[in-house]
Amino acid sequence: MKNLKKTPLHKNHVKSGAKMSAFGGWDMPIYYSSIIAEHDSCRNSAAVFDISHMGEFLYEGPLNKFEKAFTRPLKDLATGKSRYSLILNDSGGIVDDLILFKLKENKVMVVTNASTAEKDFSVLEKSSGEGILRDISGSTAKIDIQGPKSRKILSDFLNENISLKYFNFSHFNYEGKKILLSRTGYTGELGYELFLPPEYAERVWDKLNSFDEVKLAGLGARDILRLEMGYSLYGHELDEDTTPLEAKLNFAVNFKHDFTGKSALLREKKNGISKKKIAFKTKTRRSPRTGWKLSSGSKATGRVTSGSYSPSLGCGIGMGYIKKPFVLPGENIIIKDSRDRNIEAVQTELPFYRDGSLRD
Amino acid sequence: MSEILFTKSHEWIKIEGATGTFGITDYAAGQLGDVTYIELPQTDTPVSKGDFVCEIESVKAASDIFSPLSGEISKVNEDLTASPELLNSSPQDKGWIARIKIADISETGNLLTEEQYDDYKNSLT
Numbered sequence: 001m002k003n004l005k006k007t008p009l010h011k012n013h014v015k016s017g018a019k020m021s022a023f024g025g026w027d028m029p030i031y032y033s034s035i036i037a038e039h040d041s042c043r044n045s046a047a048v049f050d051i052s053h054m055g056e057f058l059y060e061g062p063l064n065k066f067e068k069a070f071t072r073p074l075k076d077l078a079t080g081k082s083r084y085s086l087i088l089n090d091s092g093g094i095v096d097d098l099i100l101f102k103l104k105e106n107k108v109m110v111v112t113n114a115s116t117a118e119k120d121f122s123v124l125e126k127s128s129g130e131g132i133l134r135d136i137s138g139s140t141a142k143i144d145i146q147g148p149k150s151r152k153i154l155s156d157f158l159n160e161n162i163s164l165k166y167f168n169f170s171h172f173n174y175e176g177k178k179i180l181l182s183r184t185g186y187t188g189e190l191g192y193e194l195f196l197p198p199e200y201a202e203r204v205w206d207k208l209n210s211f212d213e214v215k216l217a218g219l220g221a222r223d224i225l226r227l228e229m230g231y232s233l234y235g236h237e238l239d240e241d242t243t244p245l246e247a248k249l250n251f252a253v254n255f256k257h258d259f260t261g262k263s264a265l266l267r268e269k270k271n272g273i274s275k276k277k278i279a280f281k282t283k284t285r286r287s288p289r290t291g292w293k294l295s296s297g298s299k300a301t302g303r304v305t306s307g308s309y310s311p312s313l314g315c316g317i318g319m320g321y322i323k324k325p326f327v328l329p330g331e332n333i334i335i336k337d338s339r340d341r342n343i344e345a346v347q348t349e350l351p352f353y354r355d356g357s358l359r360d
Numbered sequence: 361m362s363e364i365l366f367t368k369s370h371e372w373i374k375i376e377g378a379t380g381t382f383g384i385t386d387y388a389a390g391q392l393g394d395v396t397y398i399e400l401p402q403t404d405t406p407v408s409k410g411d412f413v414c415e416i417e418s419v420k421a422a423s424d425i426f427s428p429l430s431g432e433i434s435k436v437n438e439d440l441t442a443s444p445e446l447l448n449s450s451p452q453d454k455g456w457i458a459r460i461k462i463a464d465i466s467e468t469g470n471l472l473t474e475e476q477y478d479d480y481k482n483s484l485t
Contacts, residue, residue, distance in 0.1 A: 019393075034448075035419045036394040220393075220420060285397040285444070287417060309396035309419055338422075339415075 007052035008141045008198035009205055018218060024115030026053040029218040036311045039224050041215035042187055043312065043356070046147030048208045049217050051193070052201065055117025056140040057110040057124065058103075061131020066108075069127040069260060070100065071244065071253045077102040082167050082182060086244055086252050087123055088261030092268060093240040094247065096120050097232065099184060101169060106131075109180075109195075113234045141201035146191030146225075148357040149213045154181070154192055157207060164192070166359060174204065186222065188229035188356035224308050227317060230279055230350030236290060236305040237277060237319055243268055246321065248277045275302065275321045280333050280345040281352065285309060288318030288343065293336045296327040296347075304335060312353045316343070365428070365468055366477035372452055373428040375468060381459045382428050384416070387481055389451040392418040395444045400436040401458055407433060409467050413458065416447065429467050431460035 004027040013020060018029035029050065031038060041047045059066055067074035070085040077083050079102050087095040096116040101109040112120045121135055145154060155162045158172050162181070169182035177200050185191035196204060208214055223233070232238050237247055244253050245268055253265065282288060288307030295301045300322050307318030318335070327333065333345040362376040370388035373380045389395070397417040407413060407427040416423050436458045440446060446455040472480060 030420070031393065034394050224419070285417075287396065287419075289422075309417070 005053070007050055008201040009050045009052065009143075012202060012205060013050065016216060018216075021219075023219055024053060024113065026114060028053060029216075030220045031218040032216045035218070035220035035224065038215055038217035038221035039311050042147045042189055042217060042221060042225055043353075044148070045213045045215070046145060046149040046153055046211070047187075047215050047217035047221065048205070049144040049146070049219075049222055050142075050201075050205070051144050052141040052198070053114040054142055055110075055112035055114065055120065055135070055137045056142075056195065057112070057121060058134045058136050059108045059110065059124070059128065059131055061106060062129065063106065063108075063131075065129040066124075066127050066131055068258055069124055071257070071259050071261075072100075073254060073257045074100060074102065074108055079104060080168055080170060082169055082184060084167075084252055086249065087120060088244070088259065088265070089240055090261060090264060092243040092245075092261040092264030094234070094238045094242055094244060094249075095123060095240060097234055097238055097249075097252070101180075101182065109136075116234060139198060141196050141198040143194045143196070143201065143204055143208070144185060144191065145194070145208060145214070146185045146187040146189045147213075148190055148360065150189070150191050151360070153208070153211050153213060156211070162192075174200070179204075185358075186231060187225040188231075188351065188353055188358050189225075190357040190360045223306075224310065227306055227308055227319070228310055228312055228351065228353035229356070230319065230352060232277075232319070233306060237321075242275075242321075243273070245269065246273045246275050246277060275323050276326050277319060278302070278322050278327055278333070279319045279348050279350050279352065280317070280335075281310075281313065281348045282316035282318075282335070282343050282345045284343070285315060286337075286343050287316040288320070288335050288345065289338070292338070294320055294322065294333055294345075295336075296322060296331050296333050297325075300325050300327060310352060312355075316345075317348075317352050318345070364474060365471035366474065366480075367426070367428050367471060368480060369426050371425060371428050373471070375462070375465075378462050378465070379434070379459055380429055380431065380462050381456050383456040384425060384447065384451050385477075386451055388423070389448050389455075392416060392421065392423055392447075394419045395447040398440050398444050398447065398457070400438070400440060401433050403433050403436055405433045407431060407460065409470075416444075425457065427460065428471060429460060429462055429464075431463040433458050434461050435459040 164183040302322035373382040
């Protein structure tokens with residue numbers, strides 16, 4: 001086995017009997033009992049995830065140059081608020097999608113994907129100018145708690161009434177240590193992300209797991225939850241050859257702001273996109289799978305970038321890209337499986353799942 | 361008198377006279393994870409030992425199932441279409457996949473006894 005990195009909770013997962021697998025260079029839990037049971041617990045009650053593999057950087061200094069690395073500004077972001085943003089390359093392709101946390105007027109925490117953390121750090125270093133950029137991933141553990149019961153559980157756990165608004169964060173005290181609690185997530189349910197010192201991860205993990213309403217959940221369930229919401233995953237829907245316009249991430253781009261890749265996007269806006277992100281449901285229980293070919297009508301072709309069986313919908317769901325002439329209204333989508341058999345699907349508006357507690 | 365035999369591709373088959381009922385083993389079901397779909401084979405289809413019979417889809421993967429013996433598929437477990445999760449909860453009982461009319465009973469000589477299958481499983485880890 002290659003040198004896979006381990007989170008501070010690795011031995012807890014192994015002890016829990018989790019099925020482990022490599023993800024983004026880390027040895028991560030895919031499930032503890034059953035992907036579907038863990039998914040259901042998140043939708044109906046609460047689920048706890050170890051997401052310590054993600055990258056965290058701290059930037060301190062003037063924001064003028066630094067914020068140009070991102071598709072949305074930082075200067076106007078209020079302290080205590082976070083913002084979803086992108087880093088683009090000069091061709092407008094997506095280097096990573098991430099969340100920026102405004103800690104102080106001139107202090108920002110950047111939270112990146114696990115597999116792209118190293119790449120992101122090099123890119124951001126070049127935009128740091130007179131500021132200081134530090135990689136704090138090694139000293140930051142991250143535990144997500146998501147589900148309609150998560151607020152109640154956290155309030156119990158921290159002995160405080162948690163009233164954070166969506167994309168807001170605050171610091172809380174737990175046994176004398178500071179935890180950054182953010183109301184963000186990747187599931188479509190009411191939920192929070194806890195950023196804390198790694199030496200406290202086990203304690204917090206065990207305590208959260210002691211609540212009856214909580215189930216430990218792995219990356220398998222997490223992938224279905226985010227897919228049901230239509231959230232993109234870097235390496236699947238997003239990569240350096242895909243622009244935010246193609247990925248339907250226009251909301252994450254602020255054209256009034258100056259950023260790397262802007263001129264390429266403006267050209268694309270003028271000339272039109274050559275591929276477009278689409279979402280679809282299969283007419284059976286079969287799952288579309290990453291990499292499978294898809295087509296619509298007689299001309300448009302494309303590929304599936306993510307697919308799975310959806311326990312919430314009872315059918316297969318997926319996302320992918322389709323080239324011109326795209327998909328006309330009413331047109332069916334045909335997916336070819338690995339045996340070249342056709343799976344019939346229908347284009348769907350996102351999100352697939354609409355009953356989440358995200359805004360509760 | 362019935363006996364249960366196994367294959368190295370993790371199918372079990374219960375032999376009752378000239379009929380064999382087969383499915384996937386507990387071990388295979390555990391490896392697959394949550395089963396989400398199975399496309400049952402057609403009845404009255406002739407199969408040879410080792411032939412692809414059907415595909416089982418789970419959340420994470422798809423797995424091919426092979427016929428343990430040669431014969432003709434006489435019945436399939438329709439319950440699996442609406443409830444594929446039976447393959448997880450009861451793979452060696454309620455989750456049976458199909459029944460075959462055995463063509464050549466001597467082929468059972470190539471299958472594994474429960475003890476041989478247990479040894480085989482242990483060699484895999």
